[in-house]
Amino acid sequence: MAIHMLATRPNAELLTLPWGTPLADWDPALDVPLARGIHRHVVRFIRVTGQVYAVKETRESFARGEYALLRNLQRLGLPTVVPIGVVTGREAPDGQTIEPALVTRHLTHSLPYRALFSHHLQDNTLDRLIDALVVLVVRLHVEGFYWGDCSLSNALFRRSAGEFAAYLVDAETGELHDTLSDGQRAHDLEILRVNMYGELLDLQAGGLLDQQVDPESLVERVLERYDALWTELTGAEVFGTDEMWRIEQRMERLNLLGFDVDELDVVTDFDGHSVRIQPRVVEANHHARSLQRLTGLDLEEPQARRILNDLEVFTAAHDLAEEDRSVAAYRWLNEVYRPLQAMIPAAYRDVVEPAEAYHDVLVHRWFMSESVGKEVNFFDALRSYVDDVLPHRVGVLRAAETNTDADTD
Numbered sequence: 001m002a003i004h005m006l007a008t009r010p011n012a013e014l015l016t017l018p019w020g021t022p023l024a025d026w027d028p029a030l031d032v033p034l035a036r037g038i039h040r041h042v043v044r045f046i047r048v049t050g051q052v053y054a055v056k057e058t059r060e061s062f063a064r065g066e067y068a069l070l071r072n073l074q075r076l077g078l079p080t081v082v083p084i085g086v087v088t089g090r091e092a093p094d095g096q097t098i099e100p101a102l103v104t105r106h107l108t109h110s111l112p113y114r115a116l117f118s119h120h121l122q123d124n125t126l127d128r129l130i131d132a133l134v135v136l137v138v139r140l141h142v143e144g145f146y147w148g149d150c151s152l153s154n155a156l157f158r159r160s161a162g163e164f165a166a167y168l169v170d171a172e173t174g175e176l177h178d179t180l181s182d183g184q185r186a187h188d189l190e191i192l193r194v195n196m197y198g199e200l201l202d203l204q205a206g207g208l209l210d211q212q213v214d215p216e217s218l219v220e221r222v223l224e225r226y227d228a229l230w231t232e233l234t235g236a237e238v239f240g241t242d243e244m245w246r247i248e249q250r251m252e253r254l255n256l257l258g259f260d261v262d263e264l265d266v267v268t269d270f271d272g273h274s275v276r277i278q279p280r281v282v283e284a285n286h287h288a289r290s291l292q293r294l295t296g297l298d299l300e301e302p303q304a305r306r307i308l309n310d311l312e313v314f315t316a317a318h319d320l321a322e323e324d325r326s327v328a329a330y331r332w333l334n335e336v337y338r339p340l341q342a343m344i345p346a347a348y349r350d351v352v353e354p355a356e357a358y359h360d361v362l363v364h365r366w367f368m369s370e371s372v373g374k375e376v377n378f379f380d381a382l383r384s385y386v387d388d389v390l391p392h393r394v395g396v397l398r399a400a401e402t403n404t405d406a407d408t409d
Contacts, residue, residue, distance in 0.1 A: 111157055131164075142233060237250060364385045
């Protein structure tokens with residue numbers, strides 16, 4: 001059997017896996033116990049030299065096409081799983097051909113939607129989960145990606161400063177174009193409507209979704225939020241020449257949504273009484289890029305926005321307003337963030353993300369301060385969080401990661 005791996009940076013240890021055996025028959029001892037969703041194909045999570053990979057069996061054309069699409073989406077800076085390679089030439093000892101496999105890197109600290117719902121999400125948490133999916137779909141559409149199978153099942157979710165960030169995990173049916181027509185977007189949204197409605201009914205039947213929640217109304221809410229965000233990002237706006245401040249207001253609204261505008265199309269009418277503006281090039285993760293430039297931290301957008309806000313408080317508290325922002329950022333990184341990282345017990349670091357712990361400590365500190373009626377020191381709150389809150393949180397996270405559903409083929 002001559003195994004062939006198409007990969008940009010292949011891990012040689014991957015070639016030692018039992019590729020001459022169908023995935024369904026691999027030794028369970030190879031599996032990493034992680035939460036998994038429902039798949040059309042057989043999927044296994046495997047640890048190789050300290051890194052966890054997802055391995056999916058599928059047809060060669062699908063595997064190669066998805067690998068290429070994921071690479072292109074990564075180049076565009078879109079939130080997707082990282083493609084590692086395609087394994088072909090698989091053959092059983094009796095000569096029977098085995099389907100090729102697509103290998104992707106497991107997205108750390110992420111969960112499928114069913115694992116999240118297994119803990120009976122509150123209404124506001126459900127709203128944040130939906131918002132994350134909406135932002136993902138809009139970002140993909142802005143870049144010209146037609147998903148072809150929009151659903152909760154084909155995304156992974158990461159907690160991010162009290163919110164969620166969604167990542168595309170299955171691009172098998174996708175197509176990348178220069179731009180999408182309104183018809184292509186509408187068709188993708190109709191697929192999302194049907195898929196999500198079925199997923200919510202399934203959750204409700206399994207007792208994982210509150211019976212008070214109306215799946216049909218929830219799906220309609222998703223589509224309404226999509227339309228609102230799409231319009232905010234791409235819609236034209238007309239106003240009078242005496243309202244030029246509205247250009248800056250539009251830019252600020254986009255920044256608050258986490259997007260940068262590299263170019264605006266500004267057109268003044270023939271009599272000079274009105275102006276029409278429309279964003280031309282829209283980039284996501286405004287706050288994440290700003291924080292990365294200042295500190296080198298590569299975080300989710302909500303986490304970055306939360307930290308930048310706290311960095312402003314740190315700057316004011318230490319009388320650094322007259323200094324370059326990078327000076328304040330350097331001090332914050334060394335005096336606050338890195339000590340926090342060091343105080344997270346080693347036994348918890350497999351499931352505790354420092355940026356998310358930082359957000360949780362700020363929330364914990366706020367409640368402590370409210371309780372005692374005065375400002376609580378950050379490190380006093382941190383010690384309280386590590387001793388009293390973190391053990392329970394780690395237990396919940398580990399329970400969610402080991403909550404698995406059977407794969408489908």
